[in-house]
Amino acid sequence: MLTKKGQFDIARKTIYWMIAGVMITLIVLAFAFIFGGYKSKLTYVPGEIRAEYIALRFANNEECFAWQDVSGIVHAGIIDISKFTDEQMNTSCYFTNLNQGYEEFNFGVTLENEKKSIRTNNYYHKDDYTLFKEVLIRDENGLIKKDRLIIYVQEKI
Amino acid sequence: MNSKGSSILMMIFEILIVLLTVYLITSIAYAYGSSTMAAKVNAAEEIRMMVDTLVGVPGEAVVEYSKNVSQFSLLLDNAGIAVFEKGQAKNLWIIREFNLPKGYKAEGSAENETRVCLEKKVKKIILRPC
Numbered sequence: 001m002l003t004k005k006g007q008f009d010i011a012r013k014t015i016y017w018m019i020a021g022v023m024i025t026l027i028v029l030a031f032a033f034i035f036g037g038y039k040s041k042l043t044y045v046p047g048e049i050r051a052e053y054i055a056l057r058f059a060n061n062e063e064c065f066a067w068q069d070v071s072g073i074v075h076a077g078i079i080d081i082s083k084f085t086d087e088q089m090n091t092s093c094y095f096t097n098l099n100q101g102y103e104e105f106n107f108g109v110t111l112e113n114e115k116k117s118i119r120t121n122n123y124y125h126k127d128d129y130t131l132f133k134e135v136l137i138r139d140e141n142g143l144i145k146k147d148r149l150i151i152y153v154q155e156k157i
Numbered sequence: 158m159n160s161k162g163s164s165i166l167m168m169i170f171e172i173l174i175v176l177l178t179v180y181l182i183t184s185i186a187y188a189y190g191s192s193t194m195a196a197k198v199n200a201a202e203e204i205r206m207m208v209d210t211l212v213g214v215p216g217e218a219v220v221e222y223s224k225n226v227s228q229f230s231l232l233l234d235n236a237g238i239a240v241f242e243k244g245q246a247k248n249l250w251i252i253r254e255f256n257l258p259k260g261y262k263a264e265g266s267a268e269n270e271t272r273v274c275l276e277k278k279v280k281k282i283i284l285r286p287c
Contacts, residue, residue, distance in 0.1 A: 006164075013167050017174070024174070028181050035185060043198040045206075053206050054256075056213025063258035066215065074215040092259040104256070 047105075048129060051153045054105055057093065059135050059149060064093035067138045078136045078144065084111065086118045096122045108152035111137060113145070127152040193228055193242065197251040200226055201240040204275070204284075205253040208238070211277040212258060219276045221287050230268045233275075233284035235261075243269065257282075 060076040062068040065088065067080035089109070096104045101122035108125065110117040114137065131151040136144050200222075207220055232239040237254035241247075257263060265284030267273045272287040 009164065010167065017170070020174070024178050028178065028185070031182055032185050039195055042195045043202065045202045050206060050209065053209035053213065056210060057258060060213045060215050061258055062215070063260060076215045094256055094258070096256060104254075 047153070047155045048131075051105055051107075051129070051131060051151075051155075054094070055107065055131055055133070055151050055153075058107075058109060058151070059133060061093070064088070075138075078138055079111070079147070079149070081111075081114065081116075081137050081139050084114075084116060084118060084137075089118050090121045094120050096120060102157040104156070106154040108154070110150040110152070111135075112148040112150055113137075114147060123152075123154055124157060125152075126154045126157055128155045129153050194251075197229060197240045197242075200224065200229060200231070201238050201251045201253040204231070204233070204238045204240075205255050207275050208233075208255050208257075208263060208282055211275060211282055212261065214277065217277055217279070219274055222273045222275065225271050226267070226273055227269050227271045231266060231270075231273060231284060233263050233265045233282070235263050238284075 057064045059079055060066050060074075062074045065079045065083045067075045067078040067083075069075065094107065096102075096106060098121070102124070104122070106120045106123040108117060108119040108123050108127070131153060133149040133151065135147055135149045137147045138144050203224075204222060207222065211218060211220065226240075228242065229240050230243055232241075235257060237252055239250045239252045241250040255263075261280045261282065263282040263284075265282075267284060267286050270286040274285055274287040276283045276285065
């Protein structure tokens with residue numbers, strides 16, 4: 001038979017462990033959460049870096065806007081103004097999924113001096129940041145001029 | 158049950174709780190500390206950026222991925238890069254997608270290779286052991 005002191009001890013410890021149980025659960029969860037956050041930080045890649053790499057193609061790839069001469073040589077950094085169209089962008093250069101493409105990188109690209117703008121198929125002017133590239137443009141007459149490519153980057157909607 | 162019996166039972170219960178807590182915290186720390194997940198994610202992200210860079214480079218090029226990927230299998234196709242461990246369920250694969258320009262193709266694989274290379278040949282990007 002338990003004495004009154006014994007009964008009190010058991011009741012006290014039960015209450016103690018009920019509170020301690022909640023606290024221990026919270027500590028374990030917090031521990032897991034902190035580690036999860038740490039792991040995310042370890043694998044985080046800033047969007048600007050990826051956008052820079054993707055944007056390299058605009059001025060350097062012949063399927064985008066880089067000028068390719070009659071012998072087939074691609075002139076990196078020289079934009080063929082006749083190629084600088086939405087159609088070229090969306091059929092050859094960079095195309096995102098019609099339904100889910102807004103979750104990917106999309107671009108609005110402007111030639112500053114030419115005042116000509118094109119965009120990818122899921123670009124909705126929700127700019128996250130802007131990239132700038134000094135380029136040369138080759139017009140229809142074969143003249144080469146200096147210009148600046150302004151690349152508006154929409155990471156995700 | 159007498160007072161002594163119940164206090165022994167309580168003590169056993171307390172020891173069990175302490176051991177369980179220590180086990181849980183240690184296992185969480187071990188799982189994160191020994192996890193290859195971060196290494197897989199980093200490899201997939203970096204290879205995707207290498208593909209994007211190769212697309213933006215005129216002409217042909219070969220780039221060696223600087224990290225040891227002998228723990229993993231790599232699979233490159235037109236849609237993206239997959240990094241996984243041999244025999245791992247597909248839902249645990251780390252997949253990173255990319256967009257290639259028209260006419261471009263990406264292909265190749267490497268299984269438990271120390272060094273892998275990405276090669277751009279005309280309009281094809283090939284993943285292969287170096």
